Amino acid sequence: FTGWKEDAACSWNPLAGLVEQNFCEPDWNVMIQTTLQNETGEEHFVEPGWRGPHGCVKKYCLYSNPGFSNGKGMVAITTEAHLSTLKDLPSQPQYLDVLSLSHVDDVPGKGLGVIADRELKRGDAVMPRPPAFLAHRRFLEDLASSQEQQDLLEKAVTYLPRETKGLFLGQMAHFGGHLINDIFITNGFQVDLGGPDGHHYGNYPEVSRFNHDCRPNLAYYIDSNFVHRTTAVRKIVPGEELTVAYLDPLQPRIARQQRAHSAWGFVCECQQCSLPGALVDKSDGRLWRIRVLEKRMENLKADVTMGDVRELLELYRNERLDAKLAGVLTLAAMNANLLGRADDAREYALRAVEAGLIEKGDGVDVKSMRALAENPKAHFTWRGRLKASK
Numbered sequence: 001f002t003g004w005k006e007d008a009a010c011s012w013n014p015l016a017g018l019v020e021q022n023f024c025e026p027d028w029n030v031m032i033q034t035t036l037q038n039e040t041g042e043e044h045f046v047e048p049g050w051r052g053p054h055g056c057v058k059k060y061c062l063y064s065n066p067g068f069s070n071g072k073g074m075v076a077i078t079t080e081a082h083l084s085t086l087k088d089l090p091s092q093p094q095y096l097d098v099l100s101l102s103h104v105d106d107v108p109g110k111g112l113g114v115i116a117d118r119e120l121k122r123g124d125a126v127m128p129r130p131p132a133f134l135a136h137r138r139f140l141e142d143l144a145s146s147q148e149q150q151d152l153l154e155k156a157v158t159y160l161p162r163e164t165k166g167l168f169l170g171q172m173a174h175f176g177g178h179l180i181n182d183i184f185i186t187n188g189f190q191v192d193l194g195g196p197d198g199h200h201y202g203n204y205p206e207v208s209r210f211n212h213d214c215r216p217n218l219a220y221y222i223d224s225n226f227v228h229r230t231t232a233v234r235k236i237v238p239g240e241e242l243t244v245a246y247l248d249p250l251q252p253r254i255a256r257q258q259r260a261h262s263a264w265g266f267v268c269e270c271q272q273c274s275l276p277g278a279l280v281d282k283s284d285g286r287l288w289r290i291r292v293l294e295k296r297m298e299n300l301k302a303d304v305t306m307g308d309v310r311e312l313l314e315l316y317r318n319e320r321l322d323a324k325l326a327g328v329l330t331l332a333a334m335n336a337n338l339l340g341r342a343d344d345a346r347e348y349a350l351r352a353v354e355a356g357l358i359e360k361g362d363g364v365d366v367k368s369m370r371a372l373a374e375n376p377k378a379h380f381t382w383r384g385r386l387k388a389s390k
């Protein structure tokens with residue numbers, strides 16, 4: 001893109017002090033223009049900003065922002081009220097300058113997948129991406145298969161910049177029927193734009209290439225700007241496939257396999273699902289024990305010991321649930337504190353912060369664990385179980 005030259009503006013500024021505007025922090029929404037190519041390959045400039053409606057079905061209208069995210073572009077089929085949320089998003093976010101860490105390749109039995117090019121360690125950000133297409137859930141579900149819905153979906157794709165359109169249409173569509181609807185169902189993420197009817201399907205074409213594993217090496221969440229963030233949860237070597245969990249990894253194998261089949265049309269043969277029979281039974285037994293212990297530790301009146309807390313964490317470790325540690329570490333921290341074990345509580349809370357940043361981002365859960373780690377004795381859980389048992 002072309003735009004404000006930071007150095008030229010910031011090195012010496014004769015107006016500094018005379019006007020309130022800080023020239024080192026230009027209004028990127030206004031100043032940056034984005035280079036896009038039209039269908040014939042000619043370059044032209046597009047300023048970020050939402051346009052439309054380009055068409056509506058009932059209260060759901062099509063809007064486009066071709067300059068969004070350095071010309072990757074975004075389209076949305078949503079209500080007018082939700083458009084105002086999208087207008088508040090930073091149009092040139094900072095996440096696109098991460099180095100390329102992976103490439104897409106054939107993975108036997110799974111179609112395409114994402115392969116690591118570099119060694120990654122726990123906590124490394126892998127692929128932060130904004131959505132290319134947001135569609136209101138009610139528009140997709142209630143109007144399913146209607147001609148007017150299909151026409152608006154097809155129109156929406158024509159408003160994506162060329163490269164993003166190619167990525168969007170290149171995604172796997174598994175269930176048949178209308179192609180764009182199918183792409184959404186096969187590859188959609190839940191995105192909440194807020195308010196009582198904020199549920200949308202979000203499509204992130206590059207993220208869509210991650211295949212499923214019940215014990216994935218990446219965790220993901222969608223942040224408050226609707227950016228999909230994937231982070232490594234353990235050491236990954238070059239050549240290893242990068243995977244996420246599409247479903248609840250705490251379910252027993254049969255339930256996981258049924259869900260993968262009914263919702264995404266494949267039989268899961270990940271390492272955990274392919275264990276020999278006796279080991280599957282052991283794994284399912286551990287998952288059941290996790291359920292029992294968690295139920296007990298969530299009940300303030302139940303009899304809980306530090307042995308239970310350690311056993312629970314050990315079960316997670318043996319089950320290789322590295323992408324799902326934030327919740328259990330929070331439970332461990334609170335229970336240690338409920339039992340008046342400040343040092344253990346602090347240690348688990350710090351680990352819960354680390355896992356929370358990977359799995360959920362810097363939100364209320366992380367803040368609450370930071371507070372517990374800082375001062376266990378000031379936390380509302382301090383010695384709670386001991387008081388209750390007196």
Ligand SMILES: C[S@@+](CC[C@H](N)C(=O)[O-])C[C@H]1O[C@@H](n2cnc3c(N)ncnc32)[C@H](O)[C@@H]1O
Nearest residue numbers: 109110111112172174208209210211212264266
């Ligand atoms: C979101 S896409 C993942 C990328 C896809 N493989 C592609 O070629 O674009 C989801 C689809 O990938 C396939 N898939 C994902 N994980 C799989 C797995 N563990 N085993 C077999 N197929 C898988 C299924 O067909 C599923 O419907």
